[in-house]
Amino acid sequence: xxxxxxxxxxxxxxxxxxxxxxxxxFSIRTPDYGVLTPAAWPRVIIFALALLSFLYLIQSLKKxxxxxxxxxxxxxxxxxxxxxxxPIYCFAFFLTYLLTLPVLGSLIGGVLFVFILMSILGGVSxxxxxxxxxxxxxxxxxxxxxxxxxxxxxxxQGMIFSAF
Amino acid sequence: xVIENVLAALNELATVQTFILMVIGVAGGLIAGAIPGFTIAxxxxxxxxxxxxxxxxxxxxxxxxxxxGGLSGGLMAGILTxxxxxxxxxxxxxxxxxxxxxxxxxxxxxxxxxSSFFGGIISAILLMTLAPQLANIxxxxxxxxxxxxxxxxxxxxxxxxxxxxxKGLIAGVVGLLVRTVGEDEAVGMAxxxxxxxxxxxxxxxxxxxxxLFAFSRLLHDVRDPVSARKRLSAGTGNGNISVAIEHxxxxxxxxxxxxxxxxxxxxxxxTGVLPGAGGSIANILAYDQAKKTSKTPxxxxxxxxxxxxxxxSSNNAVExxxxxxxxxxxxxxxxxxxxxxxxxxxxxxxxxxxxxxxxPVLAYxxxxxxxxxxxxxxxxxxxxxxIFVLVTRVRMYMLAxxxxxxxxxxxxxxxxxxxDLWTLLWFGILGVxxxxxxxxxxxxxxxxxxxNIAELNLARAMAITTDLTLFVxxxxxxxxxxxxxxxxxxxxxxxxxxxxxxxxxxxxVACFAVSGPLFMMGGVPRTTLAAVVxxxxxxxxxxRQQAGWVFE
Numbered sequence: 174x175x176x177x178x179x180x181x182x183x184x185x186x187x188x189x190x191x192x193x194x195x196x197x198x199f200s201i202r203t204p205d206y207g208v209l210t211p212a213a214w215p216r217v218i219i220f221a222l223a224l225l226s227f228l229y230l231i232q233s234l235k236k237x238x239x240x241x242x243x244x245x246x247x248x249x250x251x252x253x254x255x256x257x258x259x260p261i262y263c264f265a266f267f268l269t270y271l272l273t274l275p276v277l278g279s280l281i282g283g284v285l286f287v288f289i290l291m292s293i294l295g296g297v298s299x300x301x302x303x304x305x306x307x308x309x310x311x312x313x314x315x316x317x318x319x320x321x322x323x324x325x326x327x328x329x330q331g332m333i334f335s336a337f
Numbered sequence: 338x339v340i341e342n343v344l345a346a347l348n349e350l351a352t353v354q355t356f357i358l359m360v361i362g363v364a365g366g367l368i369a370g371a372i373p374g375f376t377i378a379x380x381x382x383x384x385x386x387x388x389x390x391x392x393x394x395x396x397x398x399x400x401x402x403x404x405x406g407g408l409s410g411g412l413m414a415g416i417l418t419x420x421x422x423x424x425x426x427x428x429x430x431x432x433x434x435x436x437x438x439x440x441x442x443x444x445x446x447x448x449x450x451x452s453s454f455f456g457g458i459i460s461a462i463l464l465m466t467l468a469p470q471l472a473n474i475x476x477x478x479x480x481x482x483x484x485x486x487x488x489x490x491x492x493x494x495x496x497x498x499x500x501x502x503x504k505g506l507i508a509g510v511v512g513l514l515v516r517t518v519g520e521d522e523a524v525g526m527a528x529x530x531x532x533x534x535x536x537x538x539x540x541x542x543x544x545x546x547x548x549l550f551a552f553s554r555l556l557h558d559v560r561d562p563v564s565a566r567k568r569l570s571a572g573t574g575n576g577n578i579s580v581a582i583e584h585x586x587x588x589x590x591x592x593x594x595x596x597x598x599x600x601x602x603x604x605x606x607x608t609g610v611l612p613g614a615g616g617s618i619a620n621i622l623a624y625d626q627a628k629k630t631s632k633t634p635x636x637x638x639x640x641x642x643x644x645x646x647x648x649x650s651s652n653n654a655v656e657x658x659x660x661x662x663x664x665x666x667x668x669x670x671x672x673x674x675x676x677x678x679x680x681x682x683x684x685x686x687x688x689x690x691x692x693x694x695x696x697p698v699l700a701y702x703x704x705x706x707x708x709x710x711x712x713x714x715x716x717x718x719x720x721x722x723x724i725f726v727l728v729t730r731v732r733m734y735m736l737a738x739x740x741x742x743x744x745x746x747x748x749x750x751x752x753x754x755x756x757d758l759w760t761l762l763w764f765g766i767l768g769v770x771x772x773x774x775x776x777x778x779x780x781x782x783x784x785x786x787x788x789n790i791a792e793l794n795l796a797r798a799m800a801i802t803t804d805l806t807l808f809v810x811x812x813x814x815x816x817x818x819x820x821x822x823x824x825x826x827x828x829x830x831x832x833x834x835x836x837x838x839x840x841x842x843x844x845x846v847a848c849f850a851v852s853g854p855l856f857m858m859g860g861v862p863r864t865t866l867a868a869v870v871x872x873x874x875x876x877x878x879x880x881r882q883q884a885g886w887v888f889e
Binding site for chain 1: 387389390391501503504506507510511513514517521523524526527528529531555556557559560561562565566732734735737738739741742743745746747749750753755758759762765766769774791792795796799800803
């Protein structure tokens, strides 16, 4: 049943999202000119999405089996967290990188992001720390140099870097 | 005129800087292609931020070089380790790896490299000669036809991309929806931004692509902590490769099988032209055809040269076909071509049927860079064999962390807008969820790319007349509608082929239906083609009736 529920839940979520999005199209302003109003095309797409989601719901209820369900983990939150720990680390550190970007800037923040992520995903030992530090400095530093000096793109400096 | 354009394009390309960038691009593509799990589209999309600061010709030439390199990089890992670097090299391993294990690695690599080269050259020639002709046909398209062409591209991609057609269609529709967020291009009204000013600009196309494709792929690859720490390929010792590519022997064998080479290349080009299909389909199709037409089919899978020539020439020929529809019609043939379209749009170049005549220098620069990169690929692949194999020994977690870090810089550099990094993050999460729940990403990416084109043509059509019947009565629009319907039904046909009686009529009915708009188009060639299609449908029907309504 759990496998069936996954697809059905997604279909219901998509149906709800379609409803909310369709409702939000009524707040799109309509100008006095033009044949195709700005809301028309999004409405067509949302209608198609709702229709397909409905078919998806029927299909998932009738099928009873979901091919995409995860078979290699136990049910439960703890097991889910263990199963997804690496992607969660990646997202969490990328989120931290974004939030600290105004302070650390793309160079310091980027090097730290790559170094910490490598050490978390790959494990820590003396040899690994040196390798991870060298790799993060070389790659992010190299990329930063290419963009800053080669392509003359102004990347976020951050408060720390700009203080110097 | 053609010579003038070629010379003008050559003049643009013939700079030391462009040459170096192309060499770096091909080398980068070859390395990326050699890494299992690192797709060509991912390599091209990650190159995109670097090209913004470059002139259009230089930027596009670099991207084309990465593309050509990526197409060939997969064969090295596939032959030597048995693990294909890219999905488009899967069939190469069937015979390439057995040959390598029998001590003929040098010959297998030579056949692979030269088949890739010849496939690329045949494809480049067809691209140069057929793209302008296809563009001439494209000039007949009116907004109704274009709109239906986009719908066809989306439906066929959805039907080919995954196991579940509905999921594929949902992905495509979500892609279209993503493109509507922000200010409406026609009249500038805010849409679906929920009062958020940052969303007024809409989601940046490149950030969406990188998030959906690269970000989500990397996270998917490091999901398992144990395999993330392992080397990508452990089958090559310490990377001490002492194999010498046997060029002359390989060329002799390929020339001996020249019909196979040409047929496989044509399969590649045709698959590339077809929206939604790509190298991953072409190499299997070509391998299958090679086996069926071979005098010694039993040798396939044991290490026969034909089993390398077919997939390698076809997968390199694919992009010529995909670029053909992109340059002539503005419709990308696959995800990689969709990224190329994004690159062109970033440089304010909008591919359309008039693109080749209005921007001949740029168009011919693309043709020539495709040619040039194919030659560079040949040289680099022979000289950098050891590097490619060493690259396959990188640990996935290192690769993922570095690429995520580089995405963080590259995506910001596109418009110097921090919101793009948030877009990358959100679409990365969406991509992971879609992969997990079995939604194919290719239709969504095509939806994002083609969303504006569809809306623009719908608006144009409605501005001309509000008569909606033109979407089904104009010959080209009807033609695309019919093939969209039949291509959508194709996965169901494949499942029930032979088991249900209606499948007997699928092909004949498709032929009869398609011939209708062809007859409507008029003119001798199209009417003749329509008659041939009808006759073929009738013949198929007759043969099945003769066989007692069973498949031959």
